[in-house]
Amino acid sequence: MKQKTQVADIDRSLYDFRYEEDATDLLASGITPEIIREISEEKGDPDWMRDFRLHSLEIFAKSEMPPWGPSVEGLDLDNIVTYIRPKSRMNTDWNNVPENIKETFERLGIPQAERESLAGVGAQYDSELVYHNVRKEVAESGVVYTDLESAMHDPRYAEMIRTHFMKLVPPTDHKFAALHGAVWSGGSFVYVPAGVRLEIPLQSYFRLNAKGAGQFEHTLIIVEDDAYLHFIEGCSAPKYYEAGLHAGCVELYVGKRATLRYSTIENWSKNMYNLNTKRAVVAEGGRIEWVSGSFGSHVSYLYPMSILNGRGAHAEFTGITFAGAGQNLDTGAKIVHNAPETSSHIDTKSISKGGGISTFRSAVTVAEKAVGSRSSVSCESLMLDSISRSDTVPAMDIRTDKADIGHEAKIGRISDDAVFYLMSRGLDEQSARAMIVSGFADNVSKELPLEYAMEMNNLIRLEMTGSIG
Amino acid sequence: MATTFRSQLSVPTFRWLGVNGTERILPAQQSENVTISGQTDTVRLDVSEDAAYMVTGGQTVIMDIHAAQAYLQTHLQADAGEKIRLVQLFHGETVCSRLTVDLDDLAEVELVQIYLRGSDTVSDTEVHMNGRKSAFTSHIGYLQDEESHLDINLNVIQCGKKSVSDIDVRGVLRDCAQKIFRGTIDFQKGASGASGAEREDVLLTDETVVNKTVPVILCAEEDVSGTHGATIGQLDAPAVFYLQSRGIPESEIRELIARTKLGGVIRHICDAETERTVWRLLGREDADATESES
Numbered sequence: 001m002k003q004k005t006q007v008a009d010i011d012r013s014l015y016d017f018r019y020e021e022d023a024t025d026l027l028a029s030g031i032t033p034e035i036i037r038e039i040s041e042e043k044g045d046p047d048w049m050r051d052f053r054l055h056s057l058e059i060f061a062k063s064e065m066p067p068w069g070p071s072v073e074g075l076d077l078d079n080i081v082t083y084i085r086p087k088s089r090m091n092t093d094w095n096n097v098p099e100n101i102k103e104t105f106e107r108l109g110i111p112q113a114e115r116e117s118l119a120g121v122g123a124q125y126d127s128e129l130v131y132h133n134v135r136k137e138v139a140e141s142g143v144v145y146t147d148l149e150s151a152m153h154d155p156r157y158a159e160m161i162r163t164h165f166m167k168l169v170p171p172t173d174h175k176f177a178a179l180h181g182a183v184w185s186g187g188s189f190v191y192v193p194a195g196v197r198l199e200i201p202l203q204s205y206f207r208l209n210a211k212g213a214g215q216f217e218h219t220l221i222i223v224e225d226d227a228y229l230h231f232i233e234g235c236s237a238p239k240y241y242e243a244g245l246h247a248g249c250v251e252l253y254v255g256k257r258a259t260l261r262y263s264t265i266e267n268w269s270k271n272m273y274n275l276n277t278k279r280a281v282v283a284e285g286g287r288i289e290w291v292s293g294s295f296g297s298h299v300s301y302l303y304p305m306s307i308l309n310g311r312g313a314h315a316e317f318t319g320i321t322f323a324g325a326g327q328n329l330d331t332g333a334k335i336v337h338n339a340p341e342t343s344s345h346i347d348t349k350s351i352s353k354g355g356g357i358s359t360f361r362s363a364v365t366v367a368e369k370a371v372g373s374r375s376s377v378s379c380e381s382l383m384l385d386s387i388s389r390s391d392t393v394p395a396m397d398i399r400t401d402k403a404d405i406g407h408e409a410k411i412g413r414i415s416d417d418a419v420f421y422l423m424s425r426g427l428d429e430q431s432a433r434a435m436i437v438s439g440f441a442d443n444v445s446k447e448l449p450l451e452y453a454m455e456m457n458n459l460i461r462l463e464m465t466g467s468i469g
Numbered sequence: 470m471a472t473t474f475r476s477q478l479s480v481p482t483f484r485w486l487g488v489n490g491t492e493r494i495l496p497a498q499q500s501e502n503v504t505i506s507g508q509t510d511t512v513r514l515d516v517s518e519d520a521a522y523m524v525t526g527g528q529t530v531i532m533d534i535h536a537a538q539a540y541l542q543t544h545l546q547a548d549a550g551e552k553i554r555l556v557q558l559f560h561g562e563t564v565c566s567r568l569t570v571d572l573d574d575l576a577e578v579e580l581v582q583i584y585l586r587g588s589d590t591v592s593d594t595e596v597h598m599n600g601r602k603s604a605f606t607s608h609i610g611y612l613q614d615e616e617s618h619l620d621i622n623l624n625v626i627q628c629g630k631k632s633v634s635d636i637d638v639r640g641v642l643r644d645c646a647q648k649i650f651r652g653t654i655d656f657q658k659g660a661s662g663a664s665g666a667e668r669e670d671v672l673l674t675d676e677t678v679v680n681k682t683v684p685v686i687l688c689a690e691e692d693v694s695g696t697h698g699a700t701i702g703q704l705d706a707p708a709v710f711y712l713q714s715r716g717i718p719e720s721e722i723r724e725l726i727a728r729t730k731l732g733g734v735i736r737h738i739c740d741a742e743t744e745r746t747v748w749r750l751l752g753r754e755d756a757d758a759t760e761s762e763s
Contacts, residue, residue, distance in 0.1 A: 368677075407697075
């Protein structure tokens with residue numbers, strides 16, 4: 001007779017600390033033309049951006065909520081605060097950042113990571129970037145890493161921003177893309193010139209501190225021909241009872257023979273709705289590599305999309321999703337093969353525990369002209385108990401005979417034999433199961449820099465504590 | 470009054486893919502429900518117009534569906550320990566088929582479906598495996614060419630403990646044919662010890678075909694094992710080269726490979742007469758002399 005015991009999760013105090021925000025910092029909640037104009041004025045938008053915001057708002061008002069995926073009924077858009085005035089201007093000197101914000105990022109280990117393993121760091125607190133810095137030698141190589149708004153006002157980059165901003169993810173894409181277009185604030189702009197290979201990663205960290213608020217940062221990265229960049233994105237928030245919203249947008253342009261690796265460790269608190277949109281377009285011979293760990297949020301809709309527009313372009317998506325109690329995480333990837341001899345590989349793992357719901361959702365489309373294309377999709381799901389749920393919903397749309405597409409999926413539980421074997425080697429049951437889950441997540445952790453792989457393994461250990469089945 | 474026939478994916482997904490479901494308007498016609506029960510021999514049904522059948526345990530039923538336009542409704546009721554075999558050969562023009570299956574404890578259903586051409590075929594199957602140790606096996610084969618359009622939706626809901634499902638789909642698309650296959654294995658809470666497997670192997674032989682495949686697994690039970698796999702692709706170049714080196718022209722090689730692919734399904738018909746009919750429809754002139762090809 002099998003027996004199960006459940007013990008409550010331990011306190012996630014590493015991420016759950018917070019500071020009270022000043023009420024005067026908050027713009028009125030809701031999404032109206034007046035609020036949008038106020039945000040635009042606060043930020044000193046050029047006219048085209050103000051008009052773009054107002055146009056996006058019109059699209060938002062007309063768009064439906066997605067009729068598929070997890071319920072977003074708990075999200076009260078009329079009461080979400082879309083903009084929080086910054087307590088500080090953007091700084092390039094860490095010493096000038098206000099004390100409580102500085103302490104927040106220090107507790108999250110960002111300055112230490114910058115010193116030890118990063119070429120540049122951006123830190124966003126609520127609606128605005130508060131710190132951005134890049135190593136001198138990196139800046140000298142022509143790499144631009146700054147906040148998007150500074151770039152928009154800089155004559156050297158203004159036209160580049162206007163040409164690329166929300167062209168890959170237009171506001172018509174879906175309701176939350178339209179919302180993003182209307183209220184976006186903060187985020188990073190990265191430009192890597194042709195031929196420059198940045199071997200050390202850049203990182204942006206997004207922290208949402210305010211209660212009942214939204215974060216709508218926009219990340220725009222342009223990697224020119226033959227260049228290389230590894231960009232890391234991290235995010236977290238303290239837990240509140242009010243629903244929070246993250247509707248960010250990431251647009252990536254990868255040049256000919258260039259490579260962009262985009263790694264994310266997402267650990268929003270479990271009151272957050274994470275409705276993020278990420279998309280990359282890849283030119284001839286270019287590569288986009290997504291590495292994604294989704295651990296946080298109450299509800300997630302997250303499917304990074306790769307559009308392979310150039311001959312021989314390649315996309316890779318490696319991801320893990322860990323859905324615990326109270327979480328409904330709908331994640332996956334979308335690949336569009338739109339040119340000859342393109343290739344893609346999706347490799348995902350998902351784990352459900354404590355009543356959590358994990359859904360893998362994907363789309364692979366191969367256009368008529370994508371002759372000689374190849375794609376493989378592999379997804380594995382692990383159920384840690386019978387009160388959880390795990391679904392896989394992949395789709396393939398193939399419109400040429402000269403393509404080879406493979407898909408495989410597996411769903412199951414931790415093997416009793418494997419647990420028994422590890423216990424016979426001296427591990428207790430909980431450690432044995434945690435070790436098996438860590439091994440299951442190995443596809444992602446081995447793709448991350450060491451410090452981040454350790455953070456991910458810590459998150460898994462944290463989630464596994466108290467789960468004995 | 471006309472009625473609407475709907476066939477929908479078990480859980481909706483991205484709308485832009487156009488895979489969430491389909492519907493057809495059917496002219497108003499009421500078919501009398503025919504019950505097939507207690508027959509010792511194989512029952513052969515010739516379906517050339519709207520029809521509705523209820524099949525109970527212990528039967529083998531072969532349906533030859535060749536209507537110009539028809540709505541076919543079939544229900545299989547496999548009670549405890551009973552076994553039903555259903556073979557459906559679709560080669561009509563515009564056909565909508567709704568098949569529902571109920572399996573009780575230790576019941577077994579084997580379904581063989583073959584779809585040959587047909588301008589517009591929509592086939593919706595829902596299987597409820599409520600019984601402990603019930604078993605459902607499905608062999609589906611298709612050859613679609615010219616402008617034909619095939620839409621298959623198969624939803625297997627496993628509630629029974631230690632229930633076992635196995636879905637094997639093989640097909641060939643040629644010319645401007647379009648096909649969508651939605652296959653779902655749905656492990657419901659309480660289906661401990663259940664297992665399910667689903668495979669689709671599609672051969673595309675022309676650049677104008679459209680293939681959509683949506684293999685879904687839904688799981689609300691820890692103690693299950695589910696797999697699905699799909700391979701979609703072109704003729705195997707080394708195999709074509711080898712056959713060409715033996716003097717076989719390429720057009721013949723394409724036919725040969727297509728037949729071989731379907732042969733793996735046809736052999737599950739286990740009825741020589743029907744197998745000969747299928748081979749004849751596939752253009753094998755010597756089908757009369759062939760007992761079976763695999």
